Amino acid sequence: MQEKITQDMFVPVRSDAHKQEYIARKHHSAFHDGWIRLRKNKAAVVCAVLIVVITVMSIIVPYTSPYAYYETDYKHKMNAPSSEHIFGTDLFGRDQWTRVWYGTRISLLIGLAAALINLVIGVFYGAISAIAGGKVDAVMQRIIEVLVGIPSLIIVILFMMVLPPGVGTIVAAMAVTGWVNMARLVRAQILKLKNQEFVLAAQLLGTSRWKTILRHLIPNTISVIVIQVMFAIPSAIFTEAFLSFIGVGLAEPKASLGVLINNGYKALRSAPFLLIYPAIAIVLIMVCFSIVGDGLRDAFDPRMKR
Amino acid sequence: MAEEILKVENLARHFTLGKKQVLKAVDGVSFSIKRGETLGLVGESGCGKSTLGRTVIGLYPPTAGKITFDGIDVGGKKTSAQRDELSRRMQMIFQDPYTSLNPRMKVLDIIAEGIDNHHLAANRAERTRMVVELLRSVGLDEEHANRYPHEFSGGQRQRVGIARALSVNPDFIIADEPISALDVSIQAQVVNLLKSLQKKRNLTYLFIAHDLSMVKYISDRIGVMYLGNLVELADSDELFAHPLHPYTQALLSAIPLPDPRAERGRSRIVLEGSVSSPINLPDCCRFCSRCQSKGKECEKGIPPLVEVRPGHFVACCHVV
Numbered sequence: 001m002q003e004k005i006t007q008d009m010f011v012p013v014r015s016d017a018h019k020q021e022y023i024a025r026k027h028h029s030a031f032h033d034g035w036i037r038l039r040k041n042k043a044a045v046v047c048a049v050l051i052v053v054i055t056v057m058s059i060i061v062p063y064t065s066p067y068a069y070y071e072t073d074y075k076h077k078m079n080a081p082s083s084e085h086i087f088g089t090d091l092f093g094r095d096q097w098t099r100v101w102y103g104t105r106i107s108l109l110i111g112l113a114a115a116l117i118n119l120v121i122g123v124f125y126g127a128i129s130a131i132a133g134g135k136v137d138a139v140m141q142r143i144i145e146v147l148v149g150i151p152s153l154i155i156v157i158l159f160m161m162v163l164p165p166g167v168g169t170i171v172a173a174m175a176v177t178g179w180v181n182m183a184r185l186v187r188a189q190i191l192k193l194k195n196q197e198f199v200l201a202a203q204l205l206g207t208s209r210w211k212t213i214l215r216h217l218i219p220n221t222i223s224v225i226v227i228q229v230m231f232a233i234p235s236a237i238f239t240e241a242f243l244s245f246i247g248v249g250l251a252e253p254k255a256s257l258g259v260l261i262n263n264g265y266k267a268l269r270s271a272p273f274l275l276i277y278p279a280i281a282i283v284l285i286m287v288c289f290s291i292v293g294d295g296l297r298d299a300f301d302p303r304m305k306r
Numbered sequence: 307m308a309e310e311i312l313k314v315e316n317l318a319r320h321f322t323l324g325k326k327q328v329l330k331a332v333d334g335v336s337f338s339i340k341r342g343e344t345l346g347l348v349g350e351s352g353c354g355k356s357t358l359g360r361t362v363i364g365l366y367p368p369t370a371g372k373i374t375f376d377g378i379d380v381g382g383k384k385t386s387a388q389r390d391e392l393s394r395r396m397q398m399i400f401q402d403p404y405t406s407l408n409p410r411m412k413v414l415d416i417i418a419e420g421i422d423n424h425h426l427a428a429n430r431a432e433r434t435r436m437v438v439e440l441l442r443s444v445g446l447d448e449e450h451a452n453r454y455p456h457e458f459s460g461g462q463r464q465r466v467g468i469a470r471a472l473s474v475n476p477d478f479i480i481a482d483e484p485i486s487a488l489d490v491s492i493q494a495q496v497v498n499l500l501k502s503l504q505k506k507r508n509l510t511y512l513f514i515a516h517d518l519s520m521v522k523y524i525s526d527r528i529g530v531m532y533l534g535n536l537v538e539l540a541d542s543d544e545l546f547a548h549p550l551h552p553y554t555q556a557l558l559s560a561i562p563l564p565d566p567r568a569e570r571g572r573s574r575i576v577l578e579g580s581v582s583s584p585i586n587l588p589d590c591c592r593f594c595s596r597c598q599s600k601g602k603e604c605e606k607g608i609p610p611l612v613e614v615r616p617g618h619f620v621a622c623c624h625v626v
C-alpha cells in the first residue's frame with residue numbers, strides 16, 4: 001500500500017544568500033598555489049635538492065680538501081681513484097676530487113652570472129620595448145633580429161680571442177647575445193598584459209603609468225622571468241663547457257667542468273676516470289636545472305589555471 | 307531631472323591598419339544620455355560597441371566628433387583636475403571576468419585601487435571599511451576581501467569588478483557586455499544587482515550587450531548599432547513595439563517568444579548575405595548588402611539618423 005503524501009510533509013527550503021557566496025577552500029595566493037603544485041612534482045623536488053647539495057659541496061670541498069686545485073705532485077701522476085685521491089689525480093698529479101668540485105663552482109658561477117646579466121638586460125630591453133610601443137618598439141625589435149641573425153657562437157669565439165681569457169670574458173661574451181630570448185619573452189608577456197582589461201581598469205581608476213607598470217605589469221611577468229632564468233643557467237654552463245672543450249675557454253690552472261672534460265678526453269685511453277666524473281657532474285647539473293625549470297613552469301604558468 | 311549627463315556628437319573612431327587600410331569601427335554616432343537613465347546598446351559582434359564605449363570613456367582618443375560629459379570635453383585637452391574628475395565620475399564594468407581582475411592582487415587591493423588613487427580614505431582602517439562596505443553592496447562578504455581572484459566564480463568576479471567601479475562613487479557607468487560571459491542564472495543575478503545599485507546610487511548606465519531581451523529588461527532606451535553606425539534609437543517599449551529599421555526588425559524576430567502559439571504563428575526574418583568587412587567601406591548605407599527592401603536610393607550615402615516619431619530615431623532611406 002502506498003503512503004498518502006500530504007501537503008504538510010513538505011517544508012520549503014530556504015536558500016541563504018549569505019551561504020551561497022561562501023568559499024570553503026582555505027585561501028592561498030596564486031604563488032602559494034604554485035608552490036603546492038611544485039611540491040607535488042617529486043622529480044622537481046629531488047632535482048632542486050640535488051642542485052642545493054651540489055652548490056654547497058662546490059663551495060665547501062675546495063676549502064676543506066687537503067689539496068688545492070692547482071697543487072701539482074709529479075710523483076703521483078694519473079693515479080687511479082683511491083682512498084687518498086677519491087677521483088684519482090690528473091696529468092700533473094693534481095687531486096681530481098678537488099678539481100671537479102672547484103670546476104663545478106666555476107661553472108655554476110658562470111651560469112649564474114650569465115643568467116643574471118641576461119635577466120637584467122633582457123627584462124629592461126623587453127619591458128621598454130613593449131611599454132614604449134610604436135616606433136621605439138619597431139627599432140628595438142629590428143636590433144634583436146640583427147643580433148639573432150649573427151651566429152652567436154662566432155661572436156662569442158671572437159670575444160674570447162680578443163680579450164684575455166677568464167671568467168669575466170666568458171660571461172661578457174655570452175651576455176652579448178644571450179639576453180635576446182629573455183627580452184622577447186618579457187616583451188610578449190607585457191604586450192599581452194597591456195591589453196588585458198584589468199590594466200584598462202587601472203587606467204580608468206586613475207593609476208599612473210609607473211604604478212601600473214609596478215603593480216600590474218611586473219608582478220604578472222615574474223613567473224616568466226624566473227622560469228627563463230632557470231633555463232638560461234644550464235644553457236650558459238653548456239656554452240662555457242663547449243668553449244673550454246674547443247680550447248677557447250679558461251686557462252690552466254683554473255678549471256671549469258669544460259676544461260676538466262677537455263683534459264679528460266685527451267687522456268681517455270689511459271685514464272678514463274678523468275673524463276667520467278666531470279662528465280657526470282655536468283650532466284647532473286644540466287638535467288637538474290632543466291627539470292626544476294620545467295617543474296616551475298608547470299606550477300606557475302597561468303595557462304594551467306585561470 | 308531630465309538633463310543630459312553625456313552627449314556624443316558625430317563620434318568616429320578609426321583604426322589605421324596599414325598604409326591605406328582604415329577600419330571604421332565607429333563612424334558618425336550621435337546620442338545623449340539623461341541623468342539616471344539606462345541606454346542599452348545592441349548590435350552583433352564586431353559592430354563597434356566596445357570601441358564606442360572605450361572612446362566615450364576616454365580610453366581611445368576619438369578620430370572625429372565630440373564627447374561631452376557634464377560640461378567636460380572628454381576627447382579634448384583636459385586640465386589635470388578635469389582628468390581627475392572624469393576618472394572619479396565615469397567608470398566601466400568589463401566583459402571578461404577572467405581578465406578584468408589582476409591575478410596577483412587581493413580583492414581588497416583590487417577594490418581599493420581607486421580609493422588609493424583619489425585619496426578617498428583617510429587611513430588604512432577606513433580603507434578596509436570602505437572596501438567591506440562595497441563588497442556587501444554587491445552581495446559579497448568581508449571574508450572575501452583577503453582572497454585572490456582565481457578563488458572566485460565568474461559571477462562573483464564580475465561583482466568584484468562592479469565593486470571596483472563603484473569604489474570611486476561614479477555617477478556614470480559603462481557596462482561592456484557585463485553578463486555575456488556568465489551563465490543564464492547568474493546573468494539575471496548580476497542584472498538585478500545593477501538595477502538595484504542604480505536605484506540606490508542614482509547611477510546612469512550605458513549598457514552594452516548583444517542579447518536584446520536582457521537589454522530590454524534593464525534599459526529605458528535602446529540604440530541599435532550596425533557596422534559602426536547607430537541605425538535606430540528609441541524607448542525600449544517603442545522599439546519592441548514598432549521597430550522601423552529592417553535590421554532591428556530582423557533582430558527582434560529572432561527573439562523566441564514564451565507563448566508557443568504566438569511563436570508558431572510568427573515569421574522570422576532571416577538575413578541573407580554576411581556583414582560587410584569594416585575595412586575600407588564604401589560610402590553607402592552600411593546595411594545595404596543584407597537589406598531585403600533596398601533600392602536605388604540606398605546607394606546615395608549613409609542615411610542620417612532622423613526623428614520619425616517623438617523620441618524615435620532611425621537611419622534608413624525607406625522609413626523617412
Ligand SMILES: Nc1ncnc2c1ncn2[C@@H]1O[C@H](COP(=O)(O)OP(=O)(O)OP(=O)(O)O)[C@@H](O)[C@H]1O
Nearest residue numbers: 321329331350351352353354355356357358516584
Ligand atoms: N585596437 C584595435 N585595433 C584595430 N582594430 C580594432 C581594435 N579594436 C577593435 N578593432 C576592430 O573594430 C571593430 C569593432 O570592434 P569592437 O570590439 O568594438 O566590437 P564589439 O561590437 O564590441 O564586438 P563584441 O560583441 O564581439 O565585443 C572590429 O572589427 C575589431 O576588429
Ligand SMILES: [Mg+2]
Nearest residue numbers: 355356357483
Ligand atoms: Mg565588445
